[in-house]
Amino acid sequence: MRSLLEQLKSLPRPDDLIYLNVAKGIEVGTCMRMSELVDEVLGRCATLFCRDRSHAEEVGRFIPTAVMTAAKDAAAARAIQQACNERVFPRIHFG
Numbered sequence: 001m002r003s004l005l006e007q008l009k010s011l012p013r014p015d016d017l018i019y020l021n022v023a024k025g026i027e028v029g030t031c032m033r034m035s036e037l038v039d040e041v042l043g044r045c046a047t048l049f050c051r052d053r054s055h056a057e058e059v060g061r062f063i064p065t066a067v068m069t070a071a072k073d074a075a076a077a078r079a080i081q082q083a084c085n086e087r088v089f090p091r092i093h094f095g
Helices: 002-010 034-042 056-060 074-083
Strands: 018-021 046-052 067-071
Touching (some): 002 034, 018 034, 018 074, 034 046, 067 074
Antiparallel strands (some): 046 067
């Protein structure tokens, strides 16, 4: 994950770019959560972290499923909410 983030960091990116992180777990050697790793490598940026109990095959087959996201930036959370297809994720609420 760290090497991928380092590659992303070197690429030009617009100021309004939002990262949606679906990686789970901790980094071997540092025991950092993925959210901590993103902050360390990329610095402060709009990032949402997806934590769910669904599987890609459920989403791909339009089988009802639930996905939870968390973000520090409410505007980024709303942008992702608007980008989600109502057919795949029919009820998305942010609080």
